[in-house]
Each structure stands twice: as C-alpha cells, then as structure tokens.
Amino acid sequence: MSTTTTAPATQTTAVSDAVVTVRGLTKSYGGQVVLDRLDLDVHAGEVVGLIGANGAGKTTAVECLQGLRRPDAGRMRVLGLDPLQDAQRVRSQIGSQLQDSGLPDRMRVSEAVALFAGPDAADPAALMEQFGIGHRARTPFAGLSGGERQRLFLVLALLNRPRLVILDELTQGLDPAARRNVWAAVEELRRTGVTVLLVTHELTEAEALCDRVVAMRAGQVLDQGTPAELIARHAGQAVVRFTLPSSDDTAAGVLQQLGRLPHVQSVTRTDDVVTVRGDREAIAHVGAWLTARPDPVPADLDVHLPDLEAALLALLTGGTR
Known part of the structure; x- marks a missing residue:
C-alpha cells in the first residue's frame, strides 16, 4: 500500500463545538521550523492524540495552546478564548500535565494539592488514592519516584474539574498497574464529556484511548482520523x-x-x-x-x-x- 502524504480526514463535527481551533500556527527556534502552518481542531468530548517522532512539534503545539509559548504566526482559540490575551481565563478551565513539570523539592504532596485546589475542586484525597499516592501525602516532592511525580501531576491536572485536559507523555515512567489506573481515568474523563488532548509516543495507548489521532512530522499534519482509519490507510x-x-x-x-x-x-x-x-x-x-x-x-x-x-x-x- 502506498503511504504518500494524505490530506487530513474531513471532520464531520460542527466547527461550533470546537474546544481547540488552530490555523496556520508557526514557530521557529534559531531558524529551525518547529511548527509549520499547523491546522488543528479538537471537538468537545473527544480524546485526540498527537503522535509522531521526536521533533514533530507536538509539545510545542500544546505549550502554545496554554499560552506558555508565543507562536511566530497563526491563530489559536481554546474554549473560545485567545490563550495569549486571555491566559488566566484559559488556564482556569484546563488541566495540564507536561513533560517538564516541576515543583519545589521541599513541597509536600498534600501542600501541592492544597496550593492548586480551587473553590470547586474535586476531593483531593480521593484523587490521590485513585492514582496510588495517598500514602505519600506528607512526602516532599524530592522524595517521590519518577512514576509518583507523574501521578501527582495527573492529580493536579484533574483537580479543578477542567473542561479540557492536556496530557504530554501521559504514562511515561509508570508501571503497568499505574498505567491501567491512568487509562481508566482518561476513559472516565471521556464518559463525563471532558475533552482530552494527548501527546504520546505510546501508540498502543493512542490506539486504546483516542477517538482520533493526528500524525505529525516537521510541524505539519500528515494525516488524521480514527486509529482504525489510519491503520486501514497506511499499515498494510x-x-x-x-x-x-x-x-x-x-x-x-x-x-x-x-x-x-x-x-x-x-x-x-x-x-x-x-x-x-x-x-x-x-x-x-x-x-x-x-x-x-x-x-x-x-x-x-x-x-x-x-x-x-x-x-x-x-x-x-x-x-x-
């Protein structure tokens, strides 16, 4: 089967329900183009995966969507807002777990949860138990393993009942049991109508969790569709x-x-x-x-x-x- 670049699959969902809309997003570092006129839509209630090799621009794209990086050109809307002009309003409605997240070494797990919890936060103790870190509530951040830190950031991402959750390398460093718990949490988010944008190199994860996957290379979309559609078109x-x-x-x-x-x-x-x-x-x-x-x-x-x-x-x- 030929696998030459295919035009992105036409979306049948109405544009009006788009939680994320990106048009012509461009970003370069030192003359190296990382995002090359990227177009992307994520609709309400979808779990959408961004997949591709290292350097495809996936992490840069989600950082721009959160107002953490300023693109060189293009237009973005997140929950109907400009993530640069309305950064505070956008961040109050999304939860994120990013690759380079960090906390002060001496901050205890319970202190971090209390710091991030808003007035309508979910039950912190229940979330910590769900992700297997309830017994580490008094442990400082520096004393957590890599997998425990990942689970803490997931707790923080879900704490304030966000409308959109952005997850970058969701299960990196997690053991199989913890990975199953995280996958179950994403399924629960889908069930309750929360929109999820997932950056992952774990393609079994994308195949299991995502309603739609977007394959990227060099800052552009190569193709998109359900996992089954991409498999049928390209996997032979x-x-x-x-x-x-x-x-x-x-x-x-x-x-x-x-x-x-x-x-x-x-x-x-x-x-x-x-x-x-x-x-x-x-x-x-x-x-x-x-x-x-x-x-x-x-x-x-x-x-x-x-x-x-x-x-x-x-x-x-x-x-x-």
Missing part, C-alpha cells in the same frame, strides 16, 4: 502464515479455496509455507477454514495484525507496508 494488510504440507496435486486446490474466502486478497505458497494477505476480517475466515479441515490446525500458525505503529512508521518514512 493482515498476514496469516502457516505450514501446510500437500502434494503438488492438492496444493493448487488449497490455494484456490483460500483465495475464495471473504476479504482475502492474495494467497502464495513457498515450499510448504502458505501466506494469506487481506483485510483484518480475513483472519477469522482463514481460521474457520483451518478448523473445518480434518487435519489439526498448524502448530506454526502466525498472524500479523496491522497496527498504529506500522501506520505511523509508513507515514513517516513514505514507504509501503
């Missing part, structure tokens, strides 16, 4: 391989049977190894065909599913999968 075919010894007289018939299965696009045989390629749905039909045969299912049966990682790699390299 599903592949099923197995050894199926047969005589020359029966081999042709076997290949013909497999080739007639729904969603199968090609069948080849090298020596005794059969390779079937097709849509993801083809896997179920090949499996049913194998189990219907009187012979045992091949012990070396191997299935390769196209995923978001393959799609992004193809987009970034311009290759084929």
Whole structure:
C-alpha cells in the first residue's frame, strides 16, 4: 500500500463545538521550523492524540495552546478564548500535565494539592488514592519516584474539574498497574464529556484511548482520523502464515479455496509455507477454514495484525507496508 502524504480526514463535527481551533500556527527556534502552518481542531468530548517522532512539534503545539509559548504566526482559540490575551481565563478551565513539570523539592504532596485546589475542586484525597499516592501525602516532592511525580501531576491536572485536559507523555515512567489506573481515568474523563488532548509516543495507548489521532512530522499534519482509519490507510494488510504440507496435486486446490474466502486478497505458497494477505476480517475466515479441515490446525500458525505503529512508521518514512 502506498503511504504518500494524505490530506487530513474531513471532520464531520460542527466547527461550533470546537474546544481547540488552530490555523496556520508557526514557530521557529534559531531558524529551525518547529511548527509549520499547523491546522488543528479538537471537538468537545473527544480524546485526540498527537503522535509522531521526536521533533514533530507536538509539545510545542500544546505549550502554545496554554499560552506558555508565543507562536511566530497563526491563530489559536481554546474554549473560545485567545490563550495569549486571555491566559488566566484559559488556564482556569484546563488541566495540564507536561513533560517538564516541576515543583519545589521541599513541597509536600498534600501542600501541592492544597496550593492548586480551587473553590470547586474535586476531593483531593480521593484523587490521590485513585492514582496510588495517598500514602505519600506528607512526602516532599524530592522524595517521590519518577512514576509518583507523574501521578501527582495527573492529580493536579484533574483537580479543578477542567473542561479540557492536556496530557504530554501521559504514562511515561509508570508501571503497568499505574498505567491501567491512568487509562481508566482518561476513559472516565471521556464518559463525563471532558475533552482530552494527548501527546504520546505510546501508540498502543493512542490506539486504546483516542477517538482520533493526528500524525505529525516537521510541524505539519500528515494525516488524521480514527486509529482504525489510519491503520486501514497506511499499515498494510493482515498476514496469516502457516505450514501446510500437500502434494503438488492438492496444493493448487488449497490455494484456490483460500483465495475464495471473504476479504482475502492474495494467497502464495513457498515450499510448504502458505501466506494469506487481506483485510483484518480475513483472519477469522482463514481460521474457520483451518478448523473445518480434518487435519489439526498448524502448530506454526502466525498472524500479523496491522497496527498504529506500522501506520505511523509508513507515514513517516513514505514507504509501503
């Protein structure tokens, strides 16, 4: 499948419900273009992931959206406000957890939570327990592990019931159990209608959590859509391989049977190894065909599913999968 740059998918959601609108955002550092006329929309209630290699401009984009960096050109609206002109009003309605967040070394966890809590804050103790740092309430920031610091920043991001949450490398440094808790928190945000903008290198995370992903390179959008749409457009075919010894007289018939299965696009045989390629749905039909045969299912049966990682790699390299 060719993976030349594709025009961004057309959004069907009305522009009026956009929580984030970016048009022509441009930013350079020392002559190096980091954002190159970036256009981006995030709609109410969406979980949108920004994916791409290091240097794609993802973190710079979300820092501009929070008024932390001033772009060289372009227009931004966050919750209908200009994040530069209305910085305080914007920040009061969003929660953020950024890569380079930090607190004073001696500040205790409970003190940090009390400092950031607004008048309508969620229950701080419940949030700390949810993210597994309730027992660290009296621990100074310097005494927290990297994963515990990450969880503290998530507590602070969600503390004031924000309308928009911006998360940069959400689960970096977290163990599997903590990662599951964080994923569950994002699912809960979606359920309650909170909009989430997620910057991540963890493509399994993006595939699991995001309603839509935006693939970036060199400050531009390469393509966007649901994870399934990007996988279908760029990740290539599903592949099923197995050894199926047969005589020359029966081999042709076997290949013909497999080739007639729904969603199968090609069948080849090298020596005794059969390779079937097709849509993801083809896997179920090949499996049913194998189990219907009187012979045992091949012990070396191997299935390769196209995923978001393959799609992004193809987009970034311009290759084929």
